[in-house]
Amino acid sequence: MADIDGATLVARCLKQQGIDALFGVVGIPVTGIAAAAPAEGIRYIGMRHEQAAGYAAQAMSYLNGRIGACIVVSGPGMTNAITAFGNAWANCWPMLLIGGSSNQAFNHMGDFQAAPQVQLAQPFAKWVGQAERIELIPRYIATAIRHALSGRPGPVYLDLPGDIIASRTDEAKLDYPARVEAPPAPQVDEALVKKALAALQSAHNPLAIIGKGAAWARAEQQVRRFIDETQMPFLASPMGRGVVPDDHPLSVAAARTYALQNTDLVFLIGARLNWIMHFGLPPRFRKDVRVVQLDIAAEEIGTNVPTEVPLVGDAKVVMAQMVAALEEEPWQVAADSPWRQGLRQEIDTKKAATVPLLTSDEVPMNYYRPLQEIQNALPRDAIIVTEGASTMDISRQVLDNYEPRRRLDAGSWGTMGVGPGSAIAAQVAHPDKRVIALEGDAAFGFDGLEVEVAVRHKLPITWIVFNNNGIGGGPSTLPTDAPLPPGAFVPGARYDKVIEAFGGKGYHVETPDELRRALQESFASGETTLINVMINPQSKRRPQQFAWLTRS
Numbered sequence: 001m002a003d004i005d006g007a008t009l010v011a012r013c014l015k016q017q018g019i020d021a022l023f024g025v026v027g028i029p030v031t032g033i034a035a036a037a038p039a040e041g042i043r044y045i046g047m048r049h050e051q052a053a054g055y056a057a058q059a060m061s062y063l064n065g066r067i068g069a070c071i072v073v074s075g076p077g078m079t080n081a082i083t084a085f086g087n088a089w090a091n092c093w094p095m096l097l098i099g100g101s102s103n104q105a106f107n108h109m110g111d112f113q114a115a116p117q118v119q120l121a122q123p124f125a126k127w128v129g130q131a132e133r134i135e136l137i138p139r140y141i142a143t144a145i146r147h148a149l150s151g152r153p154g155p156v157y158l159d160l161p162g163d164i165i166a167s168r169t170d171e172a173k174l175d176y177p178a179r180v181e182a183p184p185a186p187q188v189d190e191a192l193v194k195k196a197l198a199a200l201q202s203a204h205n206p207l208a209i210i211g212k213g214a215a216w217a218r219a220e221q222q223v224r225r226f227i228d229e230t231q232m233p234f235l236a237s238p239m240g241r242g243v244v245p246d247d248h249p250l251s252v253a254a255a256r257t258y259a260l261q262n263t264d265l266v267f268l269i270g271a272r273l274n275w276i277m278h279f280g281l282p283p284r285f286r287k288d289v290r291v292v293q294l295d296i297a298a299e300e301i302g303t304n305v306p307t308e309v310p311l312v313g314d315a316k317v318v319m320a321q322m323v324a325a326l327e328e329e330p331w332q333v334a335a336d337s338p339w340r341q342g343l344r345q346e347i348d349t350k351k352a353a354t355v356p357l358l359t360s361d362e363v364p365m366n367y368y369r370p371l372q373e374i375q376n377a378l379p380r381d382a383i384i385v386t387e388g389a390s391t392m393d394i395s396r397q398v399l400d401n402y403e404p405r406r407r408l409d410a411g412s413w414g415t416m417g418v419g420p421g422s423a424i425a426a427q428v429a430h431p432d433k434r435v436i437a438l439e440g441d442a443a444f445g446f447d448g449l450e451v452e453v454a455v456r457h458k459l460p461i462t463w464i465v466f467n468n469n470g471i472g473g474g475p476s477t478l479p480t481d482a483p484l485p486p487g488a489f490v491p492g493a494r495y496d497k498v499i500e501a502f503g504g505k506g507y508h509v510e511t512p513d514e515l516r517r518a519l520q521e522s523f524a525s526g527e528t529t530l531i532n533v534m535i536n537p538q539s540k541r542r543p544q545q546f547a548w549l550t551r552s
């Protein structure tokens with residue numbers, strides 16, 4: 001008896017694999033999957049754009065330590081999701097993209113929304129498959145998830161032709177694979193652990209660099225123990241923040257450039273020497289910098305700078321090995337060492353230089369003062385979603401993370417538009433946590449209408465738009481007798497009215513006091529709110545040193 005159709009089967013398999021929330025944009029041929037989801041116990045969240053659905057799916061993966069999924073329609077729906085797919089590839093995050101595709105029966109006949117979807121996904125994908133028959137769906141979904149989660153995680157794509165989704169089969173004859181287990185967490189040889197510790201101990205200026213790989217591996221307890229036991233200064237990558245709390249006395253975030261320029265040995269803990277870390281090369285690093293590298297991916301070892309001690313394994317397991325070996329032979333970076341004293345001094349100088357900006361009563365506001373108001377208002381376990389150029393970069397100096405996986409930003413690709421999908425996923429994954437989405441006005445423009453999704457699903461996200469009239473700021477009036485500046489927007493735009501169009505509550509603020517009151521009201525309301533914060537278009541980062549994301 002053909003008692004199950006492809007759409008129901010997909011939803012059933014996703015649920016069996018532990019997916020409780022599914023994001024997407026419906027249309028031919030995937031509407032049936034979304035329609036079947038609730039009966040299978042899956043919350044379906046209809047997004048306004050496929051890229052937002054993709055960002056939400058991968059943020060779910062990162063936050064839950066499992067895999068998030070989204071469904072998109074054929075042709076342009078699938079191509080719209082490709083940027084999110086690439087973003088997951090760049091961040092090494094799992095995600096399952098399910099693309100409906102045109103009917104196999106009409107292959108090469110010019111069918112509705114036909115596109116080479118399998119080939120399009122390929123360059124970014126850890127696994128790509130197309131279900132040629134309905135019976136293959138359960139195995140393909142399990143296989144896709146296994147590939148996405150194993151080793152270095154990444155995105156996977158399952159293509160489902162419309163006639164397969166619509167087809168029916170006898171459920172009794174189907175083979176449902178077991179739920180895909182968490183992947184193995186490889187440890188390293190004890191001799192390598194000893195060698196790594198000896199190298200670290202031999203350094204004069206050792207620096208631990210903590211990446212989001214450590215956050216993904218849930219290595220926070222072990223990394224904190226390691227830092228406490230060795231008293232080693234550490235720097236976190238943007239999304240590695242909070243693995244060790246930002247207010248830990250050994251955090252050297254405020255002296256980032258000094259730390260990178262003067263370290264003689266870096267211990268990479270799930271962090272890569274990519275552009276964010278200036279490739280590990282001069283002038284940001286010493287030419288002779290030594291590297292101890294812990295990474296899940298063997299092929300990452302030695303990227304850009306030769307690795308002295310490779311530790312290929314799971315960050316949580318290997319850091320536990322490191323801590324255990326340290327207990328046998330403890331050592332510490334001395335508090336009175338020139339390295340730690342130099343860092344301390346640099347941190348004090350840098351922090352003192354920022355105080356006038358953080359406390360400025362100037363109106364229109366600079367970036368720092370409103371960020372300080374936000375920092376004061378946030379609970380320690382808040383989830384901070386940020387994107388933009390200065391908005392995001394400066395937020396890294398002012399907004400702290402005290403817990404892992406509590407910061408989601410433009411990531412390894414520097415992708416604008418990730419914020420709304422990430423914030424929606426964060427509030428779905430953590431209904432009881434305070435979620436803010438801090439957006440540059442340009443960044444907000446990419447996916448701003450996703451605020452409707454938050455209102456519709458009663459997600460009490462506080463959206464905060466830092467409005468400086470454009471990409472890196474624009475003029476307060478648009479010129480009428482000269483070409484428009486390329487990054488300029490309509491000045492004084494009222495983004496707060498965008499959310500009001502959907503019944504959310506908007507605030508327009510121009511002063512620190514107004515912002516403080518708006519934040520209080522927003523947090524107390526339990527509703528979806530958007531605060532449009534006017535920022536002086538001339539306000540920039542404090543001169544260099546702190547420029548996290550400049551490519552120089």
Ligand SMILES: Cc1ncc(C[n+]2csc(CCOP(=O)(O)OP(=O)(O)O)c2C)c(N)n1
Pocket residue numbers: 387388389390391392414415416417439440441442443444466468470471472473
């Ligand atoms: C998808 C994408 N398109 C374009 C860019 C180039 N880009 C980098 S930052 C940025 C916007 C910065 O402006 P805004 O968000 O207003 O932040 P501000 O610096 O003004 O605070 C853009 C468009 C990008 N990184 N990603």
Ligand SMILES: [Mg+2]
Pocket residue numbers: 440441442466467468469470471472473
């Ligand atoms: Mg801007």
